[in-house]
Amino acid sequence: MNIAVFGYGMMGKFVCEDVASAGLQIAGVIEKRDGAQAMSPVTEDILYKSLNDIKEKVDVIIDFSNPANLDEILEYAIENQIGAVICSTGFTAEQLTKIKQASEKTAILFSRNMSLGVNVISEVLKQITPILADAFDIEIIEKHHNQKVDSPSGTAKLFYDSINESLNGEKEAVYGREGIVGKRTKKEVGIHAIRGGSIVGEHSIIFAGQDEIIELKHEALSKRIFSQGSVKAAKFLAGKAPGFYTMKEVLDIK
Template structure:
């Protein structure tokens, strides 16, 4: 039987990855957590789409919740997560920054207030080694904007060519890659003779690690189901 005084035990599914190492560093600085490779209270997976089923199977076998921070997941992966969430708590997060979670909430509210006459464009930049585009965070922000409008996301990605006309109600995405950028996101609301730009800048990967710890602590003891970083910030 665990008590509130005991540290939350984290099992890292990919401990040698960038995020795995960052989370281990964050744990070392926080007495409220400890790494336990085999008997964690929660599994944290920042690996690759091909490893998703293995991490879900591990969480299901141990009957513990799992934080899925892997990006680039397809519809089949989403169905796998939904199936696992019938038995365990699953938090899926394209970005574990608490600031980005708040940004998503602001984007949804802005889209609701401003209405469809304001065009929405999302610009993101990441380091040169990132393999998926648009980023999972950018797509999540697009989903937030679509929810604010009461519609499904209609994405225009990577425009190229001539005589291109913006589709009414679409949300545009542009991706930049280079250097060691941890993650920049701008959501641009372009209206008649004015623009509103909501932005987030990740200066260090540790912000994602600290957010992942907050999400992991949130998950412990939660009933089966799918959760998001919005649930985490709502509980703070």
């Protein structure tokens, strides 16, 4: 099975290592930035500027780059009828629509977080939120390193979507609060972003009730959990029929 890795930053390097560890082949690595240097298991001869430059047959693309590369990835996947695992974050609403539309023509797996723990929490939220929502206020806090360029995190959005989906869309996201904003309404879900140091990723969902607090928390201690999840997703996606897939299917979460 041949994997094309799009993006050769820290996450891309982890993905390449995990692809090799899983006994899969790296067909090519795409890095748009100049000056990229290949590191084992990647060699200079498979480091490219474009997917169309790859010489080997590609079975699945794993993308850990940025939203600017989405069109190239989707076009290549559709043209070659191969799967694409989209792991980048920060997409616009228009780009998310493009991803959904592309899934009608080829297999697309999109997830805002590739880890087992986060996806389990996402499903747990769908179950407990309808029980707690009337009596508890809900807030989401996410913390990341000072190099992260998008806010709030894709994972915070994933958790908010799980909450809102379970309540038939009755909640409204409020991104931070400043000034005299008035009393909190029952429709609000506050989403707050912290940036600093080398925090890999930490997310807390707080259910604050009268005289009691319930908190669900996930802390990533290494980015490796995301690359390992993406390789598992690629193995799942290979040969799949056109469709929109998520980590829920990969992890067989019922």
